[in-house]
Amino acid sequence: MSLKERDEFDHNAWLKQKDLTPIETVFLTTLVYLDRRFRIVDYLELLEDAYYKVNLQMPKSHTEQYNLDNKFWYWYPLYSLGFFSLLAYIVAAVTGALLGFYYSPSTAGDPTAAYASMEAIMRDLQFGFMLRSIHRWAAQIMLAAVFLHMLRVYFTGSYKEPRELNWLLGIILISLSMVFGYTGYLLPWNQLAFWAGQIGVEMALATPIVGEWAAQLLFGGFTLGEATIVRMYILHVFILPFVVTALIALHIGIVWVQGIAEPH
Amino acid sequence: MSDNTHTTETEPDDSEHESDLRSDGGKETGIVAPDDETPTWSERKERKVGLSRLTYEYFERARREDQDLRTESDYVERDVLGFPTWPHEIIRNSAISLFFVGMLILIAAALPPHFGAPANPSQTPEIILPDWYLYWSFGLLHLDPINPGLAVLDGDKLMSDELYGVLANVVVVGAIAVVPFLNKGSARRPVEEPFWASIGVGGAVFSLTISALAIQNLIPIPLDLLVNMVFVLPLVSGVIAYAILKTMREGYMYGLNRRYYMLRPPK
Numbered sequence: 001m002s003l004k005e006r007d008e009f010d011h012n013a014w015l016k017q018k019d020l021t022p023i024e025t026v027f028l029t030t031l032v033y034l035d036r037r038f039r040i041v042d043y044l045e046l047l048e049d050a051y052y053k054v055n056l057q058m059p060k061s062h063t064e065q066y067n068l069d070n071k072f073w074y075w076y077p078l079y080s081l082g083f084f085s086l087l088a089y090i091v092a093a094v095t096g097a098l099l100g101f102y103y104s105p106s107t108a109g110d111p112t113a114a115y116a117s118m119e120a121i122m123r124d125l126q127f128g129f130m131l132r133s134i135h136r137w138a139a140q141i142m143l144a145a146v147f148l149h150m151l152r153v154y155f156t157g158s159y160k161e162p163r164e165l166n167w168l169l170g171i172i173l174i175s176l177s178m179v180f181g182y183t184g185y186l187l188p189w190n191q192l193a194f195w196a197g198q199i200g201v202e203m204a205l206a207t208p209i210v211g212e213w214a215a216q217l218l219f220g221g222f223t224l225g226e227a228t229i230v231r232m233y234i235l236h237v238f239i240l241p242f243v244v245t246a247l248i249a250l251h252i253g254i255v256w257v258q259g260i261a262e263p264h
Numbered sequence: 265m266s267d268n269t270h271t272t273e274t275e276p277d278d279s280e281h282e283s284d285l286r287s288d289g290g291k292e293t294g295i296v297a298p299d300d301e302t303p304t305w306s307e308r309k310e311r312k313v314g315l316s317r318l319t320y321e322y323f324e325r326a327r328r329e330d331q332d333l334r335t336e337s338d339y340v341e342r343d344v345l346g347f348p349t350w351p352h353e354i355i356r357n358s359a360i361s362l363f364f365v366g367m368l369i370l371i372a373a374a375l376p377p378h379f380g381a382p383a384n385p386s387q388t389p390e391i392i393l394p395d396w397y398l399y400w401s402f403g404l405l406h407l408d409p410i411n412p413g414l415a416v417l418d419g420d421k422l423m424s425d426e427l428y429g430v431l432a433n434v435v436v437v438g439a440i441a442v443v444p445f446l447n448k449g450s451a452r453r454p455v456e457e458p459f460w461a462s463i464g465v466g467g468a469v470f471s472l473t474i475s476a477l478a479i480q481n482l483i484p485i486p487l488d489l490l491v492n493m494v495f496v497l498p499l500v501s502g503v504i505a506y507a508i509l510k511t512m513r514e515g516y517m518y519g520l521n522r523r524y525y526m527l528r529p530p531k
Contacts, residue, residue: 087364087365129376140396143395155454155461157457171437181398190382199394199405
């Protein structure tokens with residue numbers, strides 16, 4: 001036999017020659033079993049690295065180092081506005097998912113199925129009125145918080161050097177939030193919704209070259225109807241949630257990586 | 265060597281790499297490259313040209329720069345976190361979050377949303393409005409009183425009022441987007457840069473006045489006066505903000521600021 005019974009790769013023999021408690025034996029056996037299959041050892045370094053990065057000790061913050069806390073404390077509450085908009089977004093997402101179970105995006109019938117389903121939610125559904133109220137207020141408060149967040153970032157100069165791209169990302173996010181609000185505003189298909197949609201179509205048609213194409217794509221034609229409400233619904237509950245959630249994650253991830261821009 | 269592009273003669277300590285089959289981490293692991301043409305990772309690293317080489321070189325340089333900055337810095341790192349994440353920070357954050365969500369639900373309970381009549385395409389309502397956060401955009405669509413006409417065209421307008429409004433939106437968003445590329449430097453507080461702070465104040469006031477233009481039929485002011493106020497009020501508030509900040513600059517904050525920059529000069 002050319003193969004030796006106990007070479008350096010014979011992990012079982014290695015296990016036997018050690019004096020192990022049952023717990024250690026089970027742990028090591030499992031580890032060896034998994035490692036033979038998934039090569040965990042290749043990822044250990046990554047995990048170790050991640051562990052030390054997560055547990056990095058924070059250096060003294062700028063305001064602490066120069067003892068500026070007594071000068072700038074009044075800015076600090078404004079630094080929570082971004083987090084508040086995230087919270088409101090989460091509340092809106094949860095209530096929106098529940099509302100989506102009962103809403104039907106259709107203009108069939110009189111009044112339209114969309115309007116009737118909204119009425120049913122508000123009148124017949126247990127907790128439905130409250131659900132819609134929370135969803136709507138969460139959206140309003142998210143937008144308000146986002147506007148104020150942008151003002152805070154402007155007046156504390158937090159958009160400067162390493163953070164320009166996150167400022168641009170923020171502009172994209174605030175625009176998408178407003179599109180989010182607009183598409184949601186159209187869904188009840190009441191008078192306000194219909195005529196807000198009418199303005200949207202007119203705006204699209206006023207744009208040269210791409211205008212008619214955009215109207216077709218977003219509103220499903222030049223007059224409002226079934227196609228419009230279905231498109232608004234898909235934008236509101238499918239496309240925008242994925243896109244906006246991903247961009248929020250990126251936005252916050254960049255803040256995490258770059259750190260908070262402190263007042264100087 | 266298996267890879268022809270690799271120039272081994274530039275590396276003096278490369279003689280032991282000359283064997284025909286070599287694995288990535290050396291001979292010990294027993295991992296064999298797929299074929300003779302595949303360069304090993306060390307060979308890829310050692311290449312004199314190509315993007316991978318450049319990337320590697322850059323990372324080396326960046327790491328060295330970091331190291332140098334760290335050794336030069338007099339930045340005091342401290343031993344212990346001021347606040348442990350658990351439980352202090354987590355409990356404080358949860359308290360703030362729950363309070364915020366609670367307030368949201370309270371408002372939702374106290375102020376139920378409006379739900380109007382069903383859509384009726386044949387009857388235009390007197391007041392057409394989007395949600396409040398789109399008033400600024402809607403106001404920009406109502407700028408038709410200042411859409412210029414050309415004498416050559418017998419006073420006809422160069423572009424339609426709608427296109428003018430859409431372009432105004434593009435201009436406003438674009439202006440916000442270019443701010444970080446125009447205003448550079450390490451100043452952070454409004455007093456340090458009165459000009460940019462007053463631009464900000466003017467912009468914030470403009471977002472309010474342009475929103476007032478969106479709800480012009482609810483405001484008992486003649487339209488031409490309103491349009492004038494839309495542009496004059498932001499200008500006035502910008503000038504006032506500039507004057508105030510300039511005055512503050514001479515005071516205590518400015519001295520503090522100057523001492524700080526003597527300590528840490530901006531790049």
